[in-house]
Amino acid sequence: MAENNRAVLKLKEKFAASIIDVVEFRGEVTVTVAKDAIIDILSFLKQSLQYNLLTDLTAVDYLGKKEERFMMVYLLYSIPNKDRLRIKTPVSESDCSIPTATQVWETANWLEREVFDLFGIDFDKHPDLRRILMTDDWEGHPLRKDYPLQGPDREPYKGRLS
Amino acid sequence: MATTETMTLNMGPQHPSTHGVLRLVLELDGEIITKITPHIGYLHRGVEKLSEHRTYHQILPLTDRLDYLAPMSNNLGYILAVEKLMAVEVPERAETIRIIMAELTRLESHLVWLACHALDIGAMTVFIYAFREREAIMETYELVSGARMTSNFFRVGGLSQDIPDEFVKKVSDFIDSMPGYLDQYEGLLTTNPIWVKRTVGNGVISAEDAIDIGLTGPALRGSGVDWDLRRDNQYSGYEKYQFKVPTGENCDTFDRYKVRLIEMREACKIVRQGLDKLKPGPVLADCPQVCYPPKENVYNSIEGLIHHFKIASEGFHAPEGEVYQGVEAPKGELGFYIVSDGDNKPYRLRIRPPSFVNLQAIEKMCLGSMVADLVAVIGTLDIVLGEIDR
Numbered sequence: 001m002a003e004n005n006r007a008v009l010k011l012k013e014k015f016a017a018s019i020i021d022v023v024e025f026r027g028e029v030t031v032t033v034a035k036d037a038i039i040d041i042l043s044f045l046k047q048s049l050q051y052n053l054l055t056d057l058t059a060v061d062y063l064g065k066k067e068e069r070f071m072m073v074y075l076l077y078s079i080p081n082k083d084r085l086r087i088k089t090p091v092s093e094s095d096c097s098i099p100t101a102t103q104v105w106e107t108a109n110w111l112e113r114e115v116f117d118l119f120g121i122d123f124d125k126h127p128d129l130r131r132i133l134m135t136d137d138w139e140g141h142p143l144r145k146d147y148p149l150q151g152p153d154r155e156p157y158k159g160r161l162s
Numbered sequence: 163m164a165t166t167e168t169m170t171l172n173m174g175p176q177h178p179s180t181h182g183v184l185r186l187v188l189e190l191d192g193e194i195i196t197k198i199t200p201h202i203g204y205l206h207r208g209v210e211k212l213s214e215h216r217t218y219h220q221i222l223p224l225t226d227r228l229d230y231l232a233p234m235s236n237n238l239g240y241i242l243a244v245e246k247l248m249a250v251e252v253p254e255r256a257e258t259i260r261i262i263m264a265e266l267t268r269l270e271s272h273l274v275w276l277a278c279h280a281l282d283i284g285a286m287t288v289f290i291y292a293f294r295e296r297e298a299i300m301e302t303y304e305l306v307s308g309a310r311m312t313s314n315f316f317r318v319g320g321l322s323q324d325i326p327d328e329f330v331k332k333v334s335d336f337i338d339s340m341p342g343y344l345d346q347y348e349g350l351l352t353t354n355p356i357w358v359k360r361t362v363g364n365g366v367i368s369a370e371d372a373i374d375i376g377l378t379g380p381a382l383r384g385s386g387v388d389w390d391l392r393r394d395n396q397y398s399g400y401e402k403y404q405f406k407v408p409t410g411e412n413c414d415t416f417d418r419y420k421v422r423l424i425e426m427r428e429a430c431k432i433v434r435q436g437l438d439k440l441k442p443g444p445v446l447a448d449c450p451q452v453c454y455p456p457k458e459n460v461y462n463s464i465e466g467l468i469h470h471f472k473i474a475s476e477g478f479h480a481p482e483g484e485v486y487q488g489v490e491a492p493k494g495e496l497g498f499y500i501v502s503d504g505d506n507k508p509y510r511l512r513i514r515p516p517s518f519v520n521l522q523a524i525e526k527m528c529l530g531s532m533v534a535d536l537v538a539v540i541g542t543l544d545i546v547l548g549e550i551d552r
Contacts, residue, residue: 025483026246052373055488056514060501075486075499075514079373079387082394086486107376110522118210133203133551142211149215 005029007049007085015041020090030086035098038089042074042104051076051085057101057111059091059119063145069093070121074101097122118143168196171533175204179282179537182547184521186536193532198525202518205551213511217477218244219454221511223314228513229549230311232271234263234303235491236549237316242397243487243498244318247480248452255443256320257399262333262436263306263315264398264489265429269340270299271492271544272426276347279419279541283360288350295343298336305329319453320446334437337430344426351419361416365527365539368413375526376519379494380425381543384410384418391490398489402439403432415542422544452478477506493517493544513552517545 008022011031018037023030033041045051056075063069068090076085091098100123101108112123113132120141123129131138140147148154174185183204189197209228213221225240226233238260245252252260277292300310306325307315315322351357367377372385382389390407392400408424410417447453454473459466480502488497494516501510520543527543528536 026249026485028485030484053378054376055495056486056497056499056512058499058512060510065503073499073512075497079389082389084395084486086484105376106374107519107522110518131203133206135203142208147211149211 007045010049011041014044028084028086030088032088035089035091039099039101039104041087042101045076045085046104049078050080051078053077053079054101054105054107057108057115059115059121061119061143061145066090070096070119072098091121096120097124099124100126102127117141120144179540181278181540181545184545184547188533190533195528195531195533195536198528200521200524202550205547207552209552210511210513213508215507217506218318218480218508219473219477223312226312226314227548228515228552229491229493229517229546231274231546232267232492233311233313234267234315235489235496237313238264238398239487239489239491239496239498241316241318242489243485243500246485246487247483247500247502248318248478250319250447250449250452252320252447253444255441256445258436258439259321259325259445260316260398261400261403262433265432266299266302266333268429268492269426270296272422275422275544280351282537282541283357285351285357288347291343291346295340302333305332317446317454319449324445330437330440333433337433340430341427344423348423358416360538361419362414364415364531364535365542366414367523367527371526372523375523377494377523378516378519379490380418380422381494381520383408384421385413386411391488391495395488397487403435405432415538418542479504479506488514491516493546494520515549515552518550521545521550
């Protein structure tokens, strides 16, 4: 159960005020935390709980579905303990930036560049924040929900014709 | 007094040793690399965006176009994620065949790696030999799925169809002869003075650095980290198989080469165990809400036809929630993260490509070495641009 997860117990002890939600689905534990504590929590998980591998870092756009538009997702893995933990934190559209996780894991460098490129979320103090998959002069952020599937200046996608 | 300045050299995107469309801007002091700036994205097709507009079954053919040298591993990662989301139980026969195909895929991917890596360093014979064996695996692919590369063979809940009768003998013969071929490659390379000179002490990355930068798969095991998802976070029935996980000691290109060769021998053993475990039975779960009906029902009954039409057009609605499934793909950890809002399409599908994260280590592994060593490092990282750019 999520309540007995070793990370959740420790996080509740240490960062009780910053935890917004704890969910377990299909055996995977997701902890949603407040944005201002994110780096402290990630460093704590890495230093004290041996979550030494940042498997993945990405974002989800909840346009019109949630109060705060974006959700950052950090997927951590502990090689010594062989368990996973997902940390999420909401990012609002009006203040569309979050401190960089490169200070905790170097892995975050390109992964954050990708989120910057495709979602348009800024990362404070990122060492090299440039577009990575799209060209430098690209306009817009393709993985945002309000970005048309077939690109701007084209007829919107109406489903497959066949 | 003479002054010197560094030179900027553009390498790629059309360059035979960058394995596709990777572009590296190098800053050189003589022949010593002082800075590397990789430019990627030339092959970006927006697979993650496309997936948000397709039903779960329709996404499957997109996944084998990611790492096109290991299509079945990609298919496996994706369907396992969907099966986790839908809580589908897969029949044993389907699971066994999946593992056989996944390990053949590992062999195939490692054969291409060995061939190109050796070719980059100047050993052309190995290239020809390894592609000969790869051809046999491609024929197996063709036998089960009809396609040599874009297999699209697995289905949510099982397989698209059962394997043909000649499959077992064909794979069995191949697995019997493979260790002999591996001895051949090793005879050509392992003690070859040129190969040793080019790979020993090249592209060194310590275990701590490797974990910090997110290396996974053989690249991480070459640095001595004993971690393999197949053994440590078992999926798809890998707990029923015995195999060793090789690790390196010197964290260099030569150790990564040895790790991959041992992995190929272990893959042969896993395939052999899989063939021994094969028992007759269904290859698709009996779960009509999610799975396609068996073909004989579609052809012979109106209910089957309606069922097929429903799954093919509307698909199935997934419960609200999010899942992540990582698999040990030949190149490292391949992960699929699905966020579902209850619709018949994923709200967000994130692919965690191993090559993308592994390529990030290139600067750390190459600074201060020569351009020719960079070519060896690109080979040893075993990248595929289809997966990096998605």
